[in-house]
Amino acid sequence: DIQMTQSPSTLSASVGDRVTITCRASQSITVWLAWYQQKPGKAPKLLIFRASSLESGVPSRFSGSGSGTEFTLTISSLQPDDFATYYCQQYDSYPWTFGQGTKVEVK
Amino acid sequence: QVQLQQWGAGLLKPSETLSLTCVGYGGYFSGYYWSWIRQPPGKGLEWIGEINYSGRTNYNPSLKSRVTISVDTSKNQVSLNLSSVTAADTAVYYCARTPYDSSGFYSTFIDNWGQGTLVSVSS
Numbered sequence: 001d002i003q004m005t006q007s008p009s010t011l012s013a014s015v016g017d018r019v020t021i022t023c024r025a026s027q028s029i030t031v032w033l034a035w036y037q038q039k040p041g042k043a044p045k046l047l048i049f050r051a052s053s054l055e056s057g058v059p060s061r062f063s064g065s066g067s068g069t070e071f072t073l074t075i076s077s078l079q080p081d082d083f084a085t086y087y088c089q090q091y092d093s094y095p096w097t098f099g100q101g102t103k104v105e106v107k
Numbered sequence: 108q109v110q111l112q113q114w115g116a117g118l119l120k121p122s123e124t125l126s127l128t129c130v131g132y133g134g135y136f137s138g139y140y141w142s143w144i145r146q147p148p149g150k151g152l153e154w155i156g157e158i159n160y161s162g163r164t165n166y167n168p169s170l171k172s173r174v175t176i177s178v179d180t181s182k183n184q185v186s187l188n189l190s191s192v193t194a195a196d197t198a199v200y201y202c203a204r205t206p207y208d209s210s211g212f213y214s215t216f217i218d219n220w221g222q223g224t225l226v227s228v229s230s
Contacts, residue, residue: 034215034216034217036217043201043221043222043223044201044217044220045220046218049215049216049218050216055218087151087152089154089216091208091214091215091216094165095154095167095168095169096214098154099151100151101151101152
């Protein structure tokens, strides 16, 4: 299985901050990576697919980049609604696997 | 926009079989894979497996011996069965919609999720 490792596990930030989350794959997944946002008690929500494509309806402050084994999710200016847990997922090779999550909390 | 509604027993005893069903409303059912993902309380996400409209399945090898995913195309429903459950299977189980890739053969990311069903296993 491809192992996905996110860093940091927890990130403390303030409204307006630029936030970057990293996801590393144990082997190359080219660009087959998605990012999700999950709030407590809710299902995850797709933000980014194919490493850098923004899902329809997702604010443009969210962006994704990377290829191969290293990827980043950036929130250009953190908003109150963005405090949540973020997961990456690879869909290059079965079984699909997720990172362990990054919780973005209030500083 | 498709809406996924899921249901099933929420409390099981060890060794019983988990059974969940998911129905899709308002969308194009046949053009997607339909996946099951689970999340133990306070933990991360685990992909269980998927099925397409033709009944082609892919399973996580870690669960493959206990998992069966099936589809009823007449009802736009997919079902998950997980046999011989233990406390380690306690989790929120999600059904989800997964678009095909450009080849039209493999699934990709998850663009639509059900509301989730908490299944607890306890004696």
